[in-house]
Amino acid sequence: MSEALERITKQEYQYGFVTDIEQDTLPPGLDEGVVRFISAKKEEPEWLLAWRLKAYERWVAMKDDSPTWAMVDYPEIDYQAISYYSAPKPKKQLESLDEVDPDLLDTYKKLGISLDEQKRLQNVAVDAVFDSVSVATTFKKELNKHGIIFCSFSEAVREHGDLVQKWLGSVVPQGDNYFAALNSAVFSDGSFVYIPKGVRCPMELSTYFRINAENTGQFERTLIVADEGSYVSYLEGCTAPQRDENQLHAAVVELVALGDAEIKYSTVQNWYPGDADGKGGIFNFVTKRGACRGARSKISWTQVETGSAVTWKYPSCILQGDDSVGEFYSVALTNNCQQADTGTKMIHIGKNTKSTIISKGISAGRGQNTYRGLVKISPKATGARNYSQCDSLLLGDQCGAHTFPYLEVKNDDATVEHEATTSKIGEDQLFYCQQRGISEEDAISMIVNGFCKEVLRELPMEFAVEAQNLLGVSLEGAVG
Amino acid sequence: MLEINGLRARAGGTDILQGLDLTMGPGEVHAVMGPNGSGKSTLANVLSGRPSVEVTGGSVLYKGKNLLDLSPEERACEGVFLAFQYPVEIPGVSNMYFMKSALNAVRKHRGESQLDAMDFLQLVREKMKLVEMDEALMNRSVNEGFSGGEKKRNEILQMAVLEPSLAILDETDSGLDIDALRIAAEGVNALRRPDRSVLVITHYQRLLDYIVPDYVHVLAGGRIVRSGGKDLALELEEKGYGWITDGASA
Ligand SMILES: Nc1ncnc2c1ncn2[C@@H]1O[C@H](COP(=O)(O)OP(=O)(O)OP(=O)(O)O)[C@@H](O)[C@H]1O
Ligand SMILES: [Mg+2]
Numbered sequence: 001m002s003e004a005l006e007r008i009t010k011q012e013y014q015y016g017f018v019t020d021i022e023q024d025t026l027p028p029g030l031d032e033g034v035v036r037f038i039s040a041k042k043e044e045p046e047w048l049l050a051w052r053l054k055a056y057e058r059w060v061a062m063k064d065d066s067p068t069w070a071m072v073d074y075p076e077i078d079y080q081a082i083s084y085y086s087a088p089k090p091k092k093q094l095e096s097l098d099e100v101d102p103d104l105l106d107t108y109k110k111l112g113i114s115l116d117e118q119k120r121l122q123n124v125a126v127d128a129v130f131d132s133v134s135v136a137t138t139f140k141k142e143l144n145k146h147g148i149i150f151c152s153f154s155e156a157v158r159e160h161g162d163l164v165q166k167w168l169g170s171v172v173p174q175g176d177n178y179f180a181a182l183n184s185a186v187f188s189d190g191s192f193v194y195i196p197k198g199v200r201c202p203m204e205l206s207t208y209f210r211i212n213a214e215n216t217g218q219f220e221r222t223l224i225v226a227d228e229g230s231y232v233s234y235l236e237g238c239t240a241p242q243r244d245e246n247q248l249h250a251a252v253v254e255l256v257a258l259g260d261a262e263i264k265y266s267t268v269q270n271w272y273p274g275d276a277d278g279k280g281g282i283f284n285f286v287t288k289r290g291a292c293r294g295a296r297s298k299i300s301w302t303q304v305e306t307g308s309a310v311t312w313k314y315p316s317c318i319l320q321g322d323d324s325v326g327e328f329y330s331v332a333l334t335n336n337c338q339q340a341d342t343g344t345k346m347i348h349i350g351k352n353t354k355s356t357i358i359s360k361g362i363s364a365g366r367g368q369n370t371y372r373g374l375v376k377i378s379p380k381a382t383g384a385r386n387y388s389q390c391d392s393l394l395l396g397d398q399c400g401a402h403t404f405p406y407l408e409v410k411n412d413d414a415t416v417e418h419e420a421t422t423s424k425i426g427e428d429q430l431f432y433c434q435q436r437g438i439s440e441e442d443a444i445s446m447i448v449n450g451f452c453k454e455v456l457r458e459l460p461m462e463f464a465v466e467a468q469n470l471l472g473v474s475l476e477g478a479v480g
Numbered sequence: 481m482l483e484i485n486g487l488r489a490r491a492g493g494t495d496i497l498q499g500l501d502l503t504m505g506p507g508e509v510h511a512v513m514g515p516n517g518s519g520k521s522t523l524a525n526v527l528s529g530r531p532s533v534e535v536t537g538g539s540v541l542y543k544g545k546n547l548l549d550l551s552p553e554e555r556a557c558e559g560v561f562l563a564f565q566y567p568v569e570i571p572g573v574s575n576m577y578f579m580k581s582a583l584n585a586v587r588k589h590r591g592e593s594q595l596d597a598m599d600f601l602q603l604v605r606e607k608m609k610l611v612e613m614d615e616a617l618m619n620r621s622v623n624e625g626f627s628g629g630e631k632k633r634n635e636i637l638q639m640a641v642l643e644p645s646l647a648i649l650d651e652t653d654s655g656l657d658i659d660a661l662r663i664a665a666e667g668v669n670a671l672r673r674p675d676r677s678v679l680v681i682t683h684y685q686r687l688l689d690y691i692v693p694d695y696v697h698v699l700a701g702g703r704i705v706r707s708g709g710k711d712l713a714l715e716l717e718e719k720g721y722g723w724i725t726d727g728a729s730a
Contacts, residue, residue: 427532432568435528436582436638437556437589446581450572450621 025086025216032056034084035185041085042154042188045161048168055174055184066178070341071370071402072310074246074283082248084186086216128208139203149194150205153221156192163194167225171254171291171318179250179312180287183219187252190220195230195261204460206235217248224254226261228294233264235463244280246309247272251286259294259321264302266459268467271307276365278337281309288315292324292350300327301344302458304467309338314372316345319353319381326355329455331467334367334399343373343404348381348414357388360452363399370402377414384414392422393451395444481506481543481677482527482646488537488702489526496522498702499538504646507674511688511713512681514699515721520681521565523699524650527679528562529555542646556582557589561644563635565651565681570622575634578622579604579641586642607640611667628655636667647671648679653687665690685717700725 026034035056039049066077143150149160156164174184191207209220226232249271255263265288274281284307290299301315317326328344346355361369375386392401403420425447433443449456449468456464482504489497496519504510514520525533527540529552540547547555570578580600587594595603608615611633623631632652639647649668653661668678668691680691688696688710696712697704698721706712706724716724 426568428568429570431530431552432564432570433578433582434552435556435562435564436578436642437553437585438581439553439585440551442581442585446573446578447570450570453572 026083028083029080030082030084030186038085038186038188042157044157047165048157051168051174052185055181056186058175059178059181059185062175062178062181067312070312070372071368072312072339072341074310074339077246077248077283079182083216084219085188087188142203143201146199146202147196148199148201149192151192153187153190153192153223156223160192160194163225164192164223167223167254167256169254171256171289172252172287177287179285180252183221183250183252183287186217187219187221190222190251191224192222193224193232193234195224195226195232197227198229199227200230201232204233204235206237208237217250219249220251222251222253224263224265225256226258226263226297228258229260230258231262231264233460234266235460236265236267237270237463237466246274246281246283248283249285249308251288253286253288253315255290255299257290257292257294257297257299257324260296261294262298262300263290264300265290265315266463267301267303267305268459268463269303269305269307269311272309273307273336273338274309276336278309281338282307284308284311284313286311286313288313289318290316290326291318292321292326292353294324295321295350296323296325297321298325298327300325300329300458302327302329302455303331303342304452304455304459304463305330305332305340305342308340311338311340311342313340313342314344316347317355318347318349319355319384320349321353322350323352323354324350325353327458328355328357328359328373329458330359331362331452331455332360332369332371333362334364334369336365336367338365339368339370341370341372343371345374345376346386348375348377348384348386351381352383352385353381354384355386357386357390358454359388359390360455361390361392361401361403362395362448362451363392363401364395365399367399368402369400370404372404372406374406374408375416376408377411377416379410381411382413384411386414386416388416388418390418390420391451392420393448394422394424395448397424481508482547482679483541484538485540486538487523487526487535487540489522489533489535491522491525491533495536496533496702497526497538500699500703502697502704504677504679506677507672508695509672509678509680509691509693511691511693511696511710512679512699512704513683513696513713513716515725518699519702520699521650524562524565524648524679524681527555527646527648528552528560553585554589556642557586559645561639561642561647563632563639563647563649563652565654567623567626567631567635569624569626571624573622574619575622576601576604576618579618579638582638583641604637604641607637610640610670611637612663613637629657629660632656632664633660636664640667640671643671645676646679647676648681650681651683652680653682653684661687662690685713688713698724 035052039052172180175181193205195201224234255265257263271282271284292299299317305311315328319326326346332340332342334340344357357373359371361371363369371390377384388405390403394401401422405418407416409416429447430440430443434440456467459467484500484502487497487500512520522533526535535548584594613633617630632655635652652664656664693710696708696710698706
């Protein structure tokens with residue numbers, strides 16, 4: 001298409017640098033010994049080692065069950081060529097943030113994440129995960145005052161073992177799928193959040209994931225439990241260096257919302273997408289699921305996916321509690337040779353459960369973008385309602401958009417609505433903007449931004465700005 | 481202001497403009513009339529730089545510059561404004577934000593400071609009075625779900641905000657009710673200054689009662705086949721185009 005479109009869609013990845021830091025890295029390969037090594041390294045209790053080993057067993061048994069139904073095409077992954085543990089060598093035991101390796105602080109600064117509490121936006125607490133371990137968590141004291149637990153997964157296992165044991169795997173069981181099983185066996189770190197009964201978390205919680213080491217996979221695990229009547233908004237961001245080899249990222253995220261609790265989970269995913277010819281980039285194979293266990297609970301997923309070579313991801317909601325609510329707001333942008341197969345599952349079990357799906361796919365270059373969603377209404381889900389809207393925007397004529405909405409309605413009383421559109425960024429729209437003095441590049445940004453508006457407005461402010469910049473756009477709706 | 485010589489243009493594989501000449505002085509209002517499909521919108525498109533129209537011959541000088549060398553946004557920044565016959569919808573982009581971006585782009589080009597949200601709001605409120613537009617339309621997506629008349633009014637509002645030196649109105653009157661027509665015309669008249677020119681494309685004499693043209697041209701078969709004063713419009717209203725175009729093709 002136009003030159004401006006090319007320029008915009010061919011922008012260089014900004015976060016491709018590598019941090020030169022001494023790391024403890026396990027040689028490539030995966031066997032039971034590696035699982036035991038990771039568990040021992042983290043000084044884990046017996047129950048967790050047993051849990052991991054069971055997962056490993058499941059994974060081995062699934063050897064040939066790596067999912068093939070998604071509309072993505074990538075070379076077979078050699079799981080023996082990946083290192084399953086890599087951590088920056090601590091210079092000494094950390095007492096406070098002041099003692100975090102300056103190289104690491106620097107890395108996060110370059111990424112626009114300040115771990116310095118004084119300089120940080122007042123209302124966001126950050127957990128920084130670097131390859132396999134969490135390197136820093138901010139605002140812990142402040143959160144402790146409210147009884148909120150926000151720490152690295154490893155710390156949670158040490159300090160709050162009973163809570164972890166109670167909820168780990170309760171939403172995504174070890175054998176759920178191939179990648180979840182792999183993650184359950186070798187996960188290294190991640191974030192843990194517990195919001196006590198009736199507490200409204202006073203700040204945004206966020207985890208910033210960074211892959212740095214070569215030939216390693218990142219297998220983090222996030223577990224968020226919102227006890228009755230509580231509320232939390234959680235943000236997740238990710239980047240990785242630019243490398244010629246593909247790297248595997250197989251995370252698991254579990255959310256539990258008890259009665260009247262609400263979890264808002266936002267992701268801005270910007271893993272290295274590979275170069276213009278499709279060389280390198282992250283394979284982003286992620287299992288995200290939330291359970292609305294209690295009545296009137298609510299889980300809301302918002303994602304802006306602009307990175308990764310291949311994305312395979314379906315943040316889902318199991319609506320068990322009566323009157324519970326699930327939401328999925330997604331922007332997926334694929335450019336160059338990127339492929340995304342993403343969507344959601346809304347499983348309606350409780351009465352009068354409600355779900356909303358808004359999916360915006362943007363394809364540019366030779367990018368392929370697939371929406372895959374399931375809305376399932378079980379026989380008991382009387383009065384259930386779903387509204388789905390899937391819109392695709394094509395930039396150029398070598399890219400593709402595909403939509404696969406699946407419906408399983410087993411209750412006649414349910415209301416299910418689905419709308420889908422596919423449009424091309426129009427010459428008319430571009431020309432209209434240009435005729436008003438707006439450059440073609442800004443016009444494209446503006447139109448794409450407008451297309452994504454329903455999703456972007458769901459993001460917390462700090463992230464909305466980042467997401468809009470990511471989409472190459474200026475801030476829309478500053479007025480009005 | 482504007483000097484068009486022997487302009488030829490094609491779109492979709494057909495030659496549409498076939499040697500068009502037109503000269504406009506500063507401060508002048510010119511009306512272009514002509515049968516459907518005669519090339520009026522194509523002329524507006526060529527002047528504003530729509531990429532789907534290909535210029536195959538002739539020249540256009542605007543303020544002494546070769547207009548055809550400029551990109552559409554450069555032309556806009558240099559003061560060429562087109563009120564579209566069919567204004568375009570841009571879902572999800574607020575009308576307010578769109579206009580502010582446009583004005584700031586133009587101001588940047590002129591080396592003027594950028595207006596922030598508050599300044600712009602103040603300015604646009606002033607201009608809205610002129611076209612009697614409902615402020616609610618500012619917070620909706622650009623032209624999305626606007627009625628035909630609202631779209632046209634929105635074009636006039638943008639013109640008032642951008643204050644162009646050459647305004648081209650492509651059938652801005654069609655679809656407007658009688659009151660709206662008067663309001664739109666007043667918007668145009670308010671813009672008139674000795675250094676600004678207006679090209680009005682219309683089918684109806686009625687608009688020209690409000691925006692009184694200095695010259696009226698008849699476009700047929702891709703050329704200006706007759707030019708005259710404002711009386712020519714009255715004559716056309718009475719007799720139609722046949723008496724001119726028949727002569728032209730003969
Ligand atoms: N992109 C295009 N592809 C094919 N034909 C075109 C294209 N643009 C214009 N035309 C044709 O050129 C001729 C002139 O069109 P234009 O829109 O300039 O007419 P007009 O004088 O504005 O008519 P109206 O009074 O109906 O608005 C018409 O026959 C039209 O169909
Ligand atoms: Mg026309």
